[in-house]
Structure formats: C-alpha cells, structure tokens
Amino acid sequence: MNSKAIQTDLCIVGAGPVGLFAVFEAGLLKMRCHLVDALPQVGGQLSEIYPKKPIYDIPGFPSILAGDLVTNLMEQIAPFKPGFTLGERVESLDKTEDGFTVRTSAGTQIECKVVVIAGGLGCFEPRKPAIAGLENYEGKGVAYMVLDPEKYRNQKVVLAGGGDSALDWAIFLADVASELTLIHRSATFRGAPESAEKVFELAKAGKIRLILNAEVQSLSGDSHLEQIEISESGLDSTYHVDAHFFIPLFGLTPKLGPIADWGLNIDKNAILVQTEDYSTNVPGIYAIGDINTYPGKLKLILCGFHEAALMAQSAFPRVFPDQKLSFKYTTVNGVNAF
Secondary structure, eight states: OOOTTOOOOOEOOOOHHHHHHHHHHHHHHTTOOEESSSSSSSHHHHHHHHOTTTEOOOOTTTEEEEEHHHHHHHHHHGGGOOOESSOEEEEEEEEESSEEEETTTTTTTTESEEEEETTTTTTEEEEOOOOOTTGGGGGTTBBBOOGGGGGGSEEEEEEOOHHHHHHHHHHTTTTTTSSEEEEEESSSSSOOOOHHHHHHHHHHTTSSEESEEEEEEEESSSSSOOOEEEETTTOOEEEEEEEEEEEOOOOOOEEOOGGGGGGGGGEEEEOOTTTTTTTOTTTTEEOOGGGGTTTTTOHHHHHHHHHHHHHHHHHHHHHHHOOOOOOHHHHOOOOOOO
C-alpha cells in the first residue's frame, strides 16, 4: 500500500444518512471507515435540500428535522472516529492485491479493503432555468442551493420555484432576509399543501412578496447581482425587482457520474445488488441506500439503514479473513470505541 494514501477498511462513497449509519454498523465490528462526498458537508440531501423539513418515519422519532437527524448520526458515529474527504468527487477505482484504490477529483487517494457506494441518487447537478447570462452571476449573487442561511441575513433575496425546497426555504428565510420574494410560474404549488398554506399566510402578513404566474427574464448588475427582470402573465411589459441574491430552486438532476464506469451492473441509473448483503457483481463492492435497486426496493432512509447493517456483516470477513464473526446485540456488548 502507498504510505501517502489514506488507509482504511471501508471507503464509503457518499456521506448521506445511510453512509453515516454504515460507519456505526461497521464500527461495531471494529472496521474503520473513510467517507468521500462531493458535497462540502455531510448529510446528503438532508443537509443540501431540506435541512429544516421534518421526517416522520425514523423509528423512535415521531418527528425529527432532517438536519437534526444528521447531527444525531454524527454524534452516534463519533466514537468510531471516521475520516472524511468532503467537496471532492470520486473519479476512479482500481482493484489492488489488498482491495481497492479510490481516487478523487482533487487527487486524494484512499486505499481500502471494501468499497461501499452510498451515494444516494448519485451526483447531483442543479436544474438551471433558461435565463440568458445566468452563469455570469454564479458566485456573484446566483446560487442553486442554500448552504448557509446566515449569508442571506438582512439581504434582498429572490427565490424561484414551486416545489418543497422553494416553499421550505421561503418559510425559513422570511425571518432572515430583509426582503424576500418568491416567484413561481404557476398559481399553485407542487410542494406540501401545509407549506404552501404557510407561504400564502406569510405573503398576506407582508413577510414575503409572492409573485405567481411569472418568470424571471434576465439579471443585471455590475460586479454583483443588483436587479431581476420579471415577466408576469397578463402584463404586456416587464418590471424589475432589486435583489442581492437569486436562488432558482428547480430541483437537482441525479447522475451516477464516474461510478457508471466501474463495471457494475446498472439498471435505470441504479446499481443492481444481491439482497442478502447488498453486494454488487464486483466482489468487495457494495451499494446501499437510494443508489441501489432490487425487486421490492423502497427508497426510504430506514430501508437504507437495514441495508447498511447487512452490508457490514458481509464485509467483515473481507476485512478480517482470519477472524470469526460472532453476532452480538448492542444491549449486551455496548458500543466500544476504537
């Protein structure tokens, strides 16, 4: 093995909730983990798209905010001291005598005995609206995700979209931005009815400027975004709204990315696995969570947790070929840190 490379037992590709829980299941069996994620923070979709949205089907939690679930998972796996490489995309995977070598877009090299793909729906690319010159303001007022809400405190913010993400962030940023505008090309929203009702209530209270049946036509500003041009149905002319930030929330397009070139069996942009242990057709590579597929597959976080547990049991003899696996309940054995 290369002494300069990161050495670990399991390299987990994807630091979403299922990837994080896989660290816990592996840690119980004394297997060390290193996680790689293209996003700059852990949590996957929970952190990136809807951190303030409640989840209702996590056992033991009648309701828990997505962001709080990520926080709890990080606390749960802390005793096992996982490593993280964030903001880098896995680019290549090579078979070695001892296992695999994983390389990222930034040149980070990870040598491991087992690879676990927990990449959710794969690599995400934002769906960008067809607005001329939009790219010119990326990083200068235009963003496609809300990474740090505090960035928008006391700023004039314009959101566009009609799904859950647009509604959730409109509700949250209404108390953060000095002036918040939500633009939607229809009169009705696709998101949760209770969220839509809350947005209408905030609009009536003057907390949100709500512009329906409208679209953004162009952006303007010198070194940074200053104004947005809007066309509204039924009006012959356009008008402008002052804006420091424009965030079009039209969803994300999932793509497998380089994983598609790893020789894995793929079905409709998902990785085929065996349900006894969620192994792929390549020995030593597993796929858990939304990125895999099999008969009866349900894309639920709790199903991904189950898959992580069975994966860890199967990975154990690959990491410790000379040891016998003895299954023990945590109520008996506890959680022993490294």
